Amino acid sequence: MRQSPHHPPLTAIWSRLPRLVLFVAASLPLMLLAMLAIGLAAGSAKAGAEAGRSSAETAGIVCAGENLTGKLSATDPEALARARAEAAAVPNGKGRLWKIEKPGVAPSWLFGTMHVTDPRVVAMPDAARDAFETADTVVIETIDILDPAKAQAALMSRPELTMFTDGNTLVSFLDEEDARLVEEELARRGIPLALVSRMKPWMIAGMLAMPACELERKNEGAPFLDIRIAGDAEAAGKTLLGLESIGEQMTAMADLPIEFHVRGLVETIRLADLMPDIMATMTELYLEGEIALIMPIIMAAGPENGEGDTDGYAQFEERIVLMRNRVMAERAAPIFADGNAFIAVGALHLPGEEGLVSLLRDAGYTVSAVR
Template identity: 55%
Template sequence: MTHRIFPHLRSVRREPGDQALWLLAALHVLAFLTFLVVLGLAVPARAAGDTCDGANILTEMKARDPSAYAGLVAEADKVENGRGLFWKIDRPGLAPSWLLGTMHVTDPRVLAMPKGAVEARDSAKVIVVESDEILDEKQAMAKMLVKPELTMMTDGATIQTFLSPQDAAKLEASLKKRGIPLAAVSRMQPWMLSSFIALPACELARKAKGASFLDKQIAEQAVAAGKPVKGLETMQEQLSAMASIPTDFHIKSLMEMIAMGDRMDDVTATMTELYLSGEIGMTMPMLKAVAPDGTEGEGYAEFEERIVSRRNHTMAERALPMLNEGGAFIAVGALHLVGKDGLVSLLRQQGFAVTRVD
């Protein structure tokens, strides 16, 4: 039986309904979220303000159930390379390269970057991000139109086709809180709608006002400094990975996110504070602890393989030529760094010495 910590929190053992939170993690890992900037040109979020609320779930847990919190810490401690955002990459005879874990948000605290990262970026010969297409959203949108099925339902269906009237009403109400009318986005694929639900209204408001998220800021500053910017993936590849997962999985994830309601702001706040503290290995245990009850999370293993592990290997392979030249500054989502299939481990397997800086 699941141990209740307090409403909306439960034990770290994986239970039914986890897919929504795994999707949330992927959305924060994927540069796919940057595509919201493009969407903002057509569907501006009419949020009341850009000040974020949200409580740290782990602070609550530590006070209410210290043993459950200790369990999360123990699980996080098992994650390979689970601590640290900023890493130095060395190989004899080469100028050092650098690896920064990012969070694809506009929070000013995140934009500040860890100590030493600004100097490393400024000294680098080349800046590498998940997708260099973030530098030109209009061009990225044009490329997406080549394969509209990656973002839109092109067979005449709408999101309501997959939902009961009650669930459609819940989706409409949740989008309305973010200033997004359902009619304007009803033909979007469910993973696109999930990205709106995942982000708090304050983040949507900042994006709608033109604020850059960390990855984009790094790329923009590189261009201003006359440095080349390279991408490890294309947005089309990222969206194709999402599209390869069965629609039923995405629909369940969307509804589970909606069921969490305002608790989503707490999840985002907690993820942000974990990021700022460099405790990246705690992210997934925390998400599992707050996952709502639901139906069995079918397709999870396939989801993890396609959205996380497979992409990590692709990134490591494509980064190799630039690392072999030395002087590269690589900035990718922080959850791509951790675990046995994370970039830190994969680059070590390629013969590089990868050491934590922050």
């Protein structure tokens, strides 16, 4: 752990994980969109969506990290049991694929994705692949990423979403110690601070939180799951739609206070050594369909079972997850009304009393998990 004597102890840092894990899960795709749009990502998303680029040279890139579920099972089975009980109490917390039905309308499907290039994730389970193949219409969160030039134009029209345009720079919001921490971490990765000093801190944090294996696969042209779905839909001649625009997604991040984003950046750097285990846990629980278990497991594996500061978590969840859930449900309604659609959004948007599954049930649909 790269900490100076002035850095908070691991217990204090781990206590902020609810905010950080939610940030990583929600912001990685948004950060990638922005990087593509401003030319920082190597390789184009369009090329990544093409079939020949996704596996041969990238499948062998292995991510380090240990699933914390196994650690808990061996060292603290009682904490593991509490984490499982917490997850079990979350409505619709288990399952990646959901069947959407209403009398008189052909069934549709809701699929939770994870925005990573891991070949196990990109492959999709057989049931989801079958549902995708039979659907006439395919929907992802945003289709803007399929056209980097269009995404770039959209962002350039509102530069304040991703860049400081008022004369400030990142260093304007950092004390001396944190500024040194950020500069050293960027230098370690070969990125001069001057190159990114006008970028909003959430973009830099997302870039630093992304494991090296993910960056390597993306730079080799491997698509993350949502892009693969979109590319396959285009290749099959299906109608392809998006629920949001890149501008709306960036606005959601920009709406949060700058102080929140600055803290997120600093904490991302301080937790850098833990990120491989966090990402491994998120990925493997996702593959098992245990969406609601991700946060309890990560928190339970930390010092003092991760109990502590949740400052900013509720605000982030409301703006980045819950508010977008309501928009997605509203915009998905006419698509589901036509039937035979396959809608793929981040799995984070599915569980909970205000998750998409609950919102669709409230709208009169029968929604059932596909095992």
